[in-house]
Amino acid sequence: MTTGEHPLPEAAPAPPPAEVLADVVGVLGDVLRIDAARIDPRQTFRSLGMDSLLTVELVAVVNARHGTAILPTDLYDHPTPESFAAQVAAELHRTAAPRPRPGRRPAQAPPAAAESGPPASPPAGEIAEVLREQLAAVLGCDVWEIGPAADFTGLNVDSVLGAEFVATLNRTFGLRERAVVLYDHPDLAALSEHVAGLLRTAPRPPAAPGARELDVLLDAVRDDRLTVDEALVLLSRHG
Numbered sequence: 001m002t003t004g005e006h007p008l009p010e011a012a013p014a015p016p017p018a019e020v021l022a023d024v025v026g027v028l029g030d031v032l033r034i035d036a037a038r039i040d041p042r043q044t045f046r047s048l049g050m051d052s053l054l055t056v057e058l059v060a061v062v063n064a065r066h067g068t069a070i071l072p073t074d075l076y077d078h079p080t081p082e083s084f085a086a087q088v089a090a091e092l093h094r095t096a097a098p099r100p101r102p103g104r105r106p107a108q109a110p111p112a113a114a115e116s117g118p119p120a121s122p123p124a125g126e127i128a129e130v131l132r133e134q135l136a137a138v139l140g141c142d143v144w145e146i147g148p149a150a151d152f153t154g155l156n157v158d159s160v161l162g163a164e165f166v167a168t169l170n171r172t173f174g175l176r177e178r179a180v181v182l183y184d185h186p187d188l189a190a191l192s193e194h195v196a197g198l199l200r201t202a203p204r205p206p207a208a209p210g211a212r213e214l215d216v217l218l219d220a221v222r223d224d225r226l227t228v229d230e231a232l233v234l235l236s237r238h239g
Contacts, residue, residue, distance in 0.1 A: 014086070015082070016085035016086040016088070016089045017085075017089050020085045020088055020089045020092070021041055021081070021085040023062075023065065023066075024041075024062060024081055024084055024085040024088060025039050025081050025085075027058060027061050027062055028048070028058060028081055030061070030176060031054055031057050031058045031061065032048065032049065032054065039081065041080065041081040041085070042080055042081075042082050043081070044079045045075060045079055045080065045084075046079070052072075052159075053159055053163060055075055056159070056179075057166070057167055057178075057179060058075075059074075059075070060163055060164040060167035060168070061167045061170070061171070062088060064167055064171045066088060066091070066092060067095065068088060068092065068095070069091070070088065070091060072160075123196065124189075124192045124193050124195075124196040125192075127173075127195050127196055127199075128188055128189065128192035131169065131188055131191060131192055132146050132148070132150075132188060134165060134168045134169065134172070135155070135157075135188070138164050138165045138168065139155060139156075139157070139161065146188070147188075148188060148189060149187050149188055149189040150188050151186060151187045152186055152187060152188075153186065157182065159179065162179045162182045163179040165182075166178065166179045166181060166182065169195070173195055173199060175195070177198075181194070
């Protein structure tokens with residue numbers, strides 16, 4: 001470069017795909033309990049009122065939805081919904097061709113839906129088994145190390161692990177519980193009864209999931225992000 005020349009301006013980062021940005025903003029709206037349409041994707045998370053617990057919840061839900069492995073601390077480098085969505089899109093691009101995982105059990109086809117009306121909500125015992133598997137995955141232990149009425153405090157479930165666990169619970173059962181639900185229902189038995197009660201009183205969707213939703217569900221099973229049991233529970237929730 002000769003004297004007096006000005007350096008070329010840096011290229012602006014490419015905007016994230018619209019569908020990824022819309023999904024991130026939608027999750028953020030759920031986490032903040034506000035209408036997603038009110039969120040400016042270029043506004044910082046800090047100005048939106050995000051604290052550390054909400055950040056963990058946001059990242060856990062996004063990871064559960066997309067199969068990514070983003071860390072809550074990554075939001076320091078991506079402080080707006082727009083830049084965070086760009087990171088999610090980059091992660092999805094890098095993992096577009098997932099490798100088969102060793103020891104994966106073959107997925108079983110879900111049973112045919114009954115023709116005599118919508119299925120009943122799963123009982124608390126069945127829900128407890130699903131929650132045990134999810135909690136074991138979050139804690140990185142064997143499911144048999146967790147008793148059916150295990151106390152969350154005794155298992156050292158802190159706020160970060162609790163937010164991740166509740167985000168997985170919400171994804172599986174189609175709920176919108178906050179991480180503080182673990183304080184009101186402090187063990188697996190109480191939480192299972194609470195979830196069963198919510199499912200009994202929740203309005204059922206009028207139609208079965210479409211082809212896109214089924215494809216997403218099957219992909220999650222193949223990629224080992226959902227167990228077959230969790231997939232069956234999701235199918236039963238959607239009729």
